[in-house]
Every structure is written in C-alpha cells, then in structure tokens.
Amino acid sequence: MEPSPIDVRPGEALALAIEPSVGAVIVGERGVDRCGDAGAALAMVEQIEREAAPRWVWWSPSTARLLVDAGIRPGRCWDLEAVHRLIHGGWRADPGVTWAGAHDLDTTELPEMTPVDLFHVRDETTSGAVRSDGHLDPAWVAELWRADVDHLTRWAELALDVHRRQTDQLARLADRPAAAATARSESAAALLGVELEHDGLPLDVDEAERIIATFIGPRPDDAAHERRLADERDEVVLRHLPVDLRDGLDLRNPASVKSLLRRAGIEVDDTRAWRLERLRDEHPVVDALLDWRRAERIATTFGYRWLDEHVGSDGRLRGSWSSADGAAGRMTATAGLHNLPADLRPAIAAEPGHVFVRADLGQIEPRILAAVSGDEALAAATTDDDMYAPVAHRLGVSRDVAKVAVLGAMYGQTTGHGAAARRGLDAAYPVAMQYLSDAARAAEAGNDLRTRGGRAVRMSAGRVAAEDERDRRSHAAARGRYGRNAMVQGAAAEFFKTWAVIVRARLPRGSNIVLCLHDELLVHAPSADASLVATTVDDALRETAHRWLSLDHRVDVHFVAESSTVRRWSDAT
DNA sequence: TGCGGCTATTG
DNA sequence: CACAATAGCCGCAG
Numbered sequence: 001m002e003p004s005p006i007d008v009r010p011g012e013a014l015a016l017a018i019e020p021s022v023g024a025v026i027v028g029e030r031g032v033d034r035c036g037d038a039g040a041a042l043a044m045v046e047q048i049e050r051e052a053a054p055r056w057v058w059w060s061p062s063t064a065r066l067l068v069d070a071g072i073r074p075g076r077c078w079d080l081e082a083v084h085r086l087i088h089g090g091w092r093a094d095p096g097v098t099w100a101g102a103h104d105l106d107t108t109e110l111p112e113m114t115p116v117d118l119f120h121v122r123d124e125t126t127s128g129a130v131r132s133d134g135h136l137d138p139a140w141v142a143e144l145w146r147a148d149v150d151h152l153t154r155w156a157e158l159a160l161d162v163h164r165r166q167t168d169q170l171a172r173l174a175d176r177p178a179a180a181a182t183a184r185s186e187s188a189a190a191l192l193g194v195e196l197e198h199d200g201l202p203l204d205v206d207e208a209e210r211i212i213a214t215f216i217g218p219r220p221d222d223a224a225h226e227r228r229l230a231d232e233r234d235e236v237v238l239r240h241l242p243v244d245l246r247d248g249l250d251l252r253n254p255a256s257v258k259s260l261l262r263r264a265g266i267e268v269d270d271t272r273a274w275r276l277e278r279l280r281d282e283h284p285v286v287d288a289l290l291d292w293r294r295a296e297r298i299a300t301t302f303g304y305r306w307l308d309e310h311v312g313s314d315g316r317l318r319g320s321w322s323s324a325d326g327a328a329g330r331m332t333a334t335a336g337l338h339n340l341p342a343d344l345r346p347a348i349a350a351e352p353g354h355v356f357v358r359a360d361l362g363q364i365e366p367r368i369l370a371a372v373s374g375d376e377a378l379a380a381a382t383t384d385d386d387m388y389a390p391v392a393h394r395l396g397v398s399r400d401v402a403k404v405a406v407l408g409a410m411y412g413q414t415t416g417h418g419a420a421a422r423r424g425l426d427a428a429y430p431v432a433m434q435y436l437s438d439a440a441r442a443a444e445a446g447n448d449l450r451t452r453g454g455r456a457v458r459m460s461a462g463r464v465a466a467e468d469e470r471d472r473r474s475h476a477a478a479r480g481r482y483g484r485n486a487m488v489q490g491a492a493a494e495f496f497k498t499w500a501v502i503v504r505a506r507l508p509r510g511s512n513i514v515l516c517l518h519d520e521l522l523v524h525a526p527s528a529d530a531s532l533v534a535t536t537v538d539d540a541l542r543e544t545a546h547r548w549l550s551l552d553h554r555v556d557v558h559f560v561a562e563s564s565t566v567r568r569w570s571d572a573t
Numbered sequence: 574t575g576c577g578g579c580t581a582t583t584g
Numbered sequence: 585c586a587c588a589a590t591a592g593c594c595g596c597a598g
Contacts, residue, residue, distance in 0.1 A: 252593055254579055272580070274585075297581055300592050325589075330584090332589055339583040339590060360584095365587095411586040485587040493588095518584045518588085 006031040008052035013078065013163055015057040016045065017156035018066050023149050027156040028054070034149050042070045049074055055184075057163045059095055059155075061323075064194045073195070075505060079187040080159060083166045085324055086179075086186050089448070089456030099136040099158070102165040113138045129154050170454065178551045179454030182494055186324060186453075188501035192513065193321035193331065195504075200316025201337065201348060201514050202524060204568075208307055208347035215298040215343075230299065237292045240264070240285035251292060260285070302336060302344060310335040317348075323497070327482060328490035329455050331497070331516050338517060348569035350524060357511075357533045358572045359563035360520035361496065361541075363387055366406050368492045371548065371557040372452040373435035377428060379555035395424040409436055410488050412481030436484050443483020444476045452552075453494035457486045492519070495544065495559075502540040508532060522569065530565045537563055 007030045008014060018024040024041030026033040026048070035041035045067065048054060055076040058064060067074060084098040088107075100107045111131065129140045136158075144155060170179045209219070216233070220226035238246050245263050250256040257271045264283040268275055273293060279286050311317050319335025332338060340348070350356050366387055370378035381390040392402035397420075405421035407413075409432075426433045439449060442459070449457040459479060500516055507513070507523065511533050515522035525533040538561065545559045564572050 250594085254594080256594095270579075272585090293581075297592085301581080301590090319590095328588070330588065334590065336582085336590075339581085341582055408586065411588095413586040415586080481587070489588065520584080 006033045006048065008048060008054050010053050011076065012052070012054050013057050013160065014048070014054040015156040015160040015163065016063060017058070017152050017159065018042075018063055019145055019147070019152055020066070021145060022147055022152055025149060025152045025156045027153065027160050032153060032156075034153060036149055038066075042067070042072065045074075046070075046072050057159050059098070059159055060093075061190050061194050064191045065198075068191075068194050068198045074191065076184070077187050077191050078163055078166075078184070079190040080162050080166065082186045082190040082323060083170075083183045086183055086329070086453075086455050087166065087169055087173075089458040095141050096136050096138055099162060102162040102169070103134060105134055111135050111138055113142060129158060173450075173454050176450060176452070176454040178452060178494075178548070181498075181547065181551065182453030182455070185494070185498040185501050186329075188504070189331065189497040190323040192501060192504055192516070193323040195512070196321050196333070196514070196516065197318060199512055199514055199524075200312060200314070200318040201522075202351050202354075203311055203315055203317045204347050204349040205307065205311060205315055207349065208311075208344065209304070211344055211347055212298055212303055212307070215295045216303060219304050233292055233295055233299075237285060237288040240283070240288055251289070252296075257289065260289075297341075298343075302341060306336065315351075324455075324493070327457060327486045328451070328493055330489065330493040330518060333516075337515065342570070345570035346568050348522075350567050353527055354524055355527050355530050355565050355567060356514075356569060356572075357523040357525055357530060357537060357563060357565050358520065358569065359523075359534075359537045359541075359561045360517075361499070362560040362562055364492050364495065364519045364559075365410055365488050367557055367559055368495060369410060369432050369435070369488050370555065371552065372487065372491045373432040374552075374554040375429050375432035375435070376555055378432045379557050382558040384558075385560050391428075394428050395421055397421050397424070409433060410485060412436075412440060412477075412484045414477075435487075439487045440480035440484040443486075444480040446479070449483050449487060451487055451490035451494065453491060455490050455494070457483060457490065459483055495548065498547065499540055499544040502543050503537055506536045506540055508536070534563055534565060537561070 006026060006028055008028055012028060015027040016024070018038055018041065020038045023034070023036040024038050025035070026045070033044060035044060049072065053075050055078055056074050057078045058080065060081040061079060064077065064079070080098050081093040084093045084101050088101040096110050097107055100110060129137055131137050144151060166183070167180065170183055173179045217229060220229055234251055237251060238249060241260065241263060249260055254271050258268065261268060261271065264285050266279055266282055266286065273290060276286055276290055280290070310319060317335060317337065319333045319337045322332045324330070325332040362385065367382050370382050381387045384390050388399050388403045388406065391406060392399040395402055395405070401421050405425055408416065409422065409425055442449060446459050448459050451457065496519060500513060500521060503521060503523070504513055508529055511523055511525035511529055513521060514524045521537065523533055523537065541559060541561050545557070549556060562573070566572050
C-alpha cells in the first residue's frame with residue numbers, strides 16, 4: 001500500500017476542497033496535496049481516511065455529498081456551515097456569512113454579487129479572495145467551479161482558517177462547555193443527513209400502492225380520469241344535501257364547508273377534524289366529509305404522485321434533509337419522511353434478508369429539562385423509566401395531569417385546568433421552572449438565547465412592529481413560548497444527534513441509519529446482525545448520556561430508549 | 574406569482 | 585390544541 005503523501009495525524013483537521021471540473025486540494029498543518037483530477041483525488045481521500053482518520057474540514061455538505069456519492073463514508077468531519085449556524089444562529093450560512101461570522105465582521109452588510117460579476121471575468125490582478133474590508137469576495141467564490149488548482153488551494157486554506165477561528169469562538173463560550181463537542185456532533189449529523197439522502201428509506205412499493213388504493217382506488221389512467229375519480233369522491237359527500245343547495249359548494253374551501261354544515265343545521269367556528277369528530281352523529285354529511293378529507297389527503301399529498309416523485313426504482317423513499325432547522329435546530333426532512341401517516345407505515349419494509357432495528361428515546365424533553373436546568377428533584381424523578389409517575393406522586397395528582405402539567409410548562413401553556421398542577425410544579429421543581437421562565441422572559445424581551453450545546457436562538461431578528469398594545473403583548477408572549485421551548489427542544493435535538501452519530505460510528509458494516517425522527521432512529525440491518533445492532537444502539541445511548549453528564553458535572557439524569565426489531569416499521573410497538 | 578389562512582400529518 | 589416541522593389548496597393582492 002502506498003504511504004499517504006501528506007503527513008497527517010489521526011484526528012487532525014484537514015481541509016478538503018473539491019470541484020469536479022477542477023480537481024481537489026487537501027490542506028493540513030504540515031502539508032498540501034493537490035490533484036488536478038477529482039476522481040483520483042477521491043481515491044486519495046479514501047486512502048487518507050483509512051490510514052489516518054483525520055477530521056475533514058469542508059465548507060458545506062456539498063463536499064460531503066461528493067464523497068458519499070463516491071462510496072466514501074468519512075468518520076470525522078467539521079462542517080463550517082453547520083458550525084456557523086450553531087454559533088451564530090440564523091438561516092443563511094453561505095461562505096460569505098460563514099466567513100464573516102468567523103471573523104467577527106458585521107453580517108448586516110455583506111458584499112453582494114453585482115450583475116457585472118456574474119457576466120464578466122474579474123480582473124485577477126486587483127483582488128484576491130478577501131476584500132480590503134475583510135469580507136470574502138463573492139465573485140471570487142463564484143468562480144471556483146471553473147478556476148484552477150491554485151484557486152482551489154486558497155479555498156481549502158481559507159476553510160482551515162475559518163475552522164481555527166470557529167474553534168476559538170467555541171472555546172470562548174465559557175458558560176457552554178459542551179459547545180465544541182456539539183460542533184463536532186452537529187457536523188457529523190450534517191454528514192449523516194447527506195447519507196440519509198443518498199441511501200433513502202426502504203419502501204415496499206406494491207404494499208404502498210395497495211394502501212393508497214384502499215383510500216382512493218387504483219391508479220388513474222390520466223389526468224381526466226383522475227378528475228373524474230375526484231368528482232366521484234365529492235359526490236359521495238354532496239349527495240347528503242338537497243340538489244338545489246349543492247351549487248357552488250367546494251369541499252376544498254373551508255368557508256364553503258362551513259356553509260355546507262350550516263345548511264345541515266351545524267354551526268361551527270372552524271371545520272377542523274377534531275371539532276367535527278364530536279358531531280359525527282348530528283348529520284350523515286359530517287361522517288362523509290371526514291372520510292372525504294382522509295381520502296383527499298392521500299390523493300393530494302401521499303398518493304401515486306408522491307410515490308412517483310420520491311421513490312426511486314430501487315424502492316427507496318428519498319427526501320432532502322436539513323440537519324439543524326428551525327428554532328431549535330432539529331433535523332427536518334421533505335418528501336413526507338417526518339409526517340408519514342400511520343396508515344402508510346406498513347409500506348416501510350426492510351429489504352429481503354434485512355430487518356429494522358427501531359429505537360426511540362423515552363420522555364426525552366422532560367429528561368433534558370432536568371439535565372439542562374440542573375434540577376436535583378426532577379433529575380431524581382428520571383431514575384424511573386416513567387418519570388411522570390414520581391412527578392404525579394410528588395404533586396398528588398394523576399399521572400395524566402402530571403404529564404400535561406410538565407408538557408404545558410415546557411410549551412408555555414397559560415390556560416386550561418392544569419393551573420393547580422402548575423403551582424405544584426413550581427414548588428416541587430423550582431430550579432427547572434425557573435430555568436424555563438428565565439428563558440421565556442429573555443425571549444419576550446427580544447434577547448437572544450443559547451442552548452446548552454451552544455446553539456444561538458435568535459430572538460432579536462425578524463421582529464415585527466405591532467400595531468396596538470394587545471398585538472404587541474401577544475407577540476411578546478408568543479416569543480416567550482418560542483424561546484422557552486427552544487431551550488428544551490433544542491437541547492433534546494442536540495442529544496438526539498449525538499446519539500445518532502455515535503450509532504452511525506459504531507454500526508457494523510452493512511447496517512445503516514435510514515431514518516431520524518426527532519427522538520426515534522430506524523436502522524436497516526442484515527437479519528443476522530439484528531441483536532448486535534440493538535446492543536450498539538443501546539450502548540450508544542449510554543455513551544451519549546455519559547458524555548453529556550461528564551461535561552455538565554451537575555445532576556445525574558437517567559435516559560431510556562425502547563427498541564424493537566421488525567420487518568415493517570408498523571410492527572414496532 | 575407570491576403570501577397568509579386553513580387543514581392534515583408527524584414528533 | 586400550548587411547542588416544532590412539511591405540504592397541499594384556496595382566496596386575495598399585486
């Protein structure tokens with residue numbers, strides 16, 4: 001075997017820049033590898049990965065995608081875009097913003113690409129990658145795809161520079177000792193997202209078509225046939241009304257449905273299913289309407305078109321993944337991967353000779369609340385596999401009331417009859433409740449927050465000037481609930497991702513995570529490896545919890561996961 | 574054509 | 585029916 005041409009130590013940061021039409025460059029502390037051929041460069045990457053297992057530094061998951069497409073699954077990485085979002089928050093994380101964030105530059109006035117830059121070659125003699133004001137030159141970045149290896153080398157050097165600066169910034173977050181570890185796991189989660197996009201979720205297409213057919217019948221021949229079938233479904237509802245009242249009724253228009261119900265003698269504020277559910281006996285049209293809604297949902301969102309658009313010829317359901325989205329930095333996915341109706345779950349089936357090992361974290365958010373707030377009493381409750389039981393006992397209420405009260409506290413609920421239980425929570429778990437109300441108060445005032453793992457939750461940006469006092473107060477209260485919840489949900493997302501990437505790292509060859517669902521993991525594994533994988537998932541949870549608690553040094557929190565080995569997702573308990 | 578409102582689904 | 589998300593269709597403004 002050829003020795004690696006670049007001197008690399010295990011775990012060392014190694015910047016990687018690849019442009020398929022240009023080549024690839026690897027920049028480390030003690031050397032540079034340049035290659036004018038991207039294919040040959042990927043072979044080099046694979047060799048270095050095998051021999052030295054470095055921490056690959058790249059600007060964004062697009063580089064990871066090139067590796068994954070080439071069959072390379074790196075162990076460790078540092079995704080500058082993902083770490084930027086962690087440290088600075090916000091939605092934008094292109095190289096210009098990421099650079100500015102790492103250099104403490106003002107991100108409100110980033111240089112824009114002028115139309116001239118888009119259509120004219122820049123004057124190479126007057127500027128480099130970095131402008132005189134310290135910002136990255138967007139025109140220079142835009143030329144990467146058709147540049148030369150020198151250009152690419154500079155790009156990799158800049159990545160290594162940003163990595164160093166991000167590392168310093170994380171170290172300066174003195175009250176967030178877990179931030180550097182979070183940056184690593186968030187980077188790995190971004191890589192996992194790329195792999196999830198690549199691998200897809202195994203789906204039994206025949207079974208999916210059978211399920212869809214039970215709602216809307218067999219696949220329509222053409223658009224006209226599809227319209228006719230829809231009209232027939234409409235007719236089943238409309239025939240409950242006198243013919244002369246059907247005119248102009250549109251089942252897809254809520255206002256129209258409201259007037260339909262009025263004609264049937266039913267008056268409602270809105271037509272949501274949970275409200276209509278209780279009125280099923282009032283008039284047969286209600287029953288017909290609710291059935292229509294279920295079929296309509298399958299027809300429009302999870303029907304044959306959905307199968308055709310998102311399921312490949314290999315029977316894999318693929319969507320695009322964000323590894324840290326929204327307020328709290330949860331993973332999100334398109335193509336219905338995160339909101340697949342339970343009715344369709346029997347179609348999610350392991351391939352022949354394989355099984356799913358499914359595991360979900362139990363009561364993750366209240367356990368996380370105990371951990372991030374450092375509330376000893378709440379932490380003590382987590383020793384129970386059902387932590388609501390000891391909470392209920394302590395409060396002197398039923399388990400259901402205790403659960404609603406705890407969830408209400410984390411969501412910022414102010415109404416309902418859980419008020420007495422809420423006062424009980426304040427008395428029994430003052431540290432946790434104080435943590436939540438502190439977060440809410442800061443968020444209401446428009447102050448930025450930072451989760452336990454160091455994720456910035458921006459509250460100052462995007463505020464709308466409210467018209468009147470009532471509006472202003474309701475917006476402030478909404479911000480409070482948002483911020484209060486983001487601290488718990490965000491830390492839970494960090495915990496989950498750490499668990500997921502440890503599982504990823506420890507899985508035996510041939511097994512892969514195929515779905516991440518906020519607190520649930522689905523691993524596709526050869527049947528023979530099922531029990532090994534189940535053990536791996538369980539061990540990974542212990543490792544995750546241990547890493548967490550050793551960084552915080554405060555309270556002991558017990559985390560639990562339930563797992564099962566199944567052929568179909570729907571078989572899971 | 575873009576956006577807010579309504580609705581459904583999930584954790 | 586509080587927190588988070590994706591996604592469809594409708595009406596309305598531009």
